[in-house]
Amino acid sequence: MTTITIGIADTTFARVDMAESAISELKRNASVRIERYTVPGIKDLPVACKRLIEERSCDIVMALGMPGGDPKDKICAHEASQGIIMAQLMTNTHIIEVFVHEDEAASDRELAALSEARAMEHALNVIKLIEKPEALEREAGTGQRQGYADAGPARP
Numbered sequence: 001m002t003t004i005t006i007g008i009a010d011t012t013f014a015r016v017d018m019a020e021s022a023i024s025e026l027k028r029n030a031s032v033r034i035e036r037y038t039v040p041g042i043k044d045l046p047v048a049c050k051r052l053i054e055e056r057s058c059d060i061v062m063a064l065g066m067p068g069g070d071p072k073d074k075i076c077a078h079e080a081s082q083g084i085i086m087a088q089l090m091t092n093t094h095i096i097e098v099f100v101h102e103d104e105a106a107s108d109r110e111l112a113a114l115s116e117a118r119a120m121e122h123a124l125n126v127i128k129l130i131e132k133p134e135a136l137e138r139e140a141g142t143g144q145r146q147g148y149a150d151a152g153p154a155r156p
Contacts, residue, residue, distance in 0.1 A: 004130055005033045007052030007061035013041045014066035015108075016115035018098065022062055025123035030131065042067055042099075043076055046083030053091045060130055061095045064119060069103030077101070094129060098122045100147070118147030 006026055010019040023034055035056040037048045042065040052058040063084050067077035088095045100118055105111035128135045143151030
């Protein structure tokens with residue numbers, strides 16, 4: 001059986017090392033090879049992801065970023081998301097975007113906890129996507145939220 005290679009693209013701009021949480025969760029739950037590529041900022045993530053896929057033969061990639069809370073940071077996050085989508089389409093490979101906006105939390109402690117939880121929960125989604133897609137099918141429409149309590153399905 002071929003070993004799955006998971007790429008982790010992250011930034012130095014982030015205030016929490018989300019890659020550490022994601023990698024720990026991946027290794028705890030699957031036998032995978034990890035390739036990490038750290039770049040300065042969020043807009044550098046699309047090319048990092050593309051390089052992980054094309055040059056380091058990753059089967060799937062997690063793009064971890066932490067946009068700031070200013071309006072210009074929201075624009076940069078949107079641009080990075082657009083680039084990540086383009087990289088997915090150019091490589092026909094899933095790139096799971098895991099962004100935590102700085103203004104999602106009221107304190108550094110909350111920001112760290114949210115970042116770690118979101119990275120870990122998306123790491124589990126990556127494992128499901130590559131090894132157990134039927135698990136994701138069972139979760140369709142259930143209001144899953146990474147880093148927060150699940151919203152649950154809407155009831156008529």
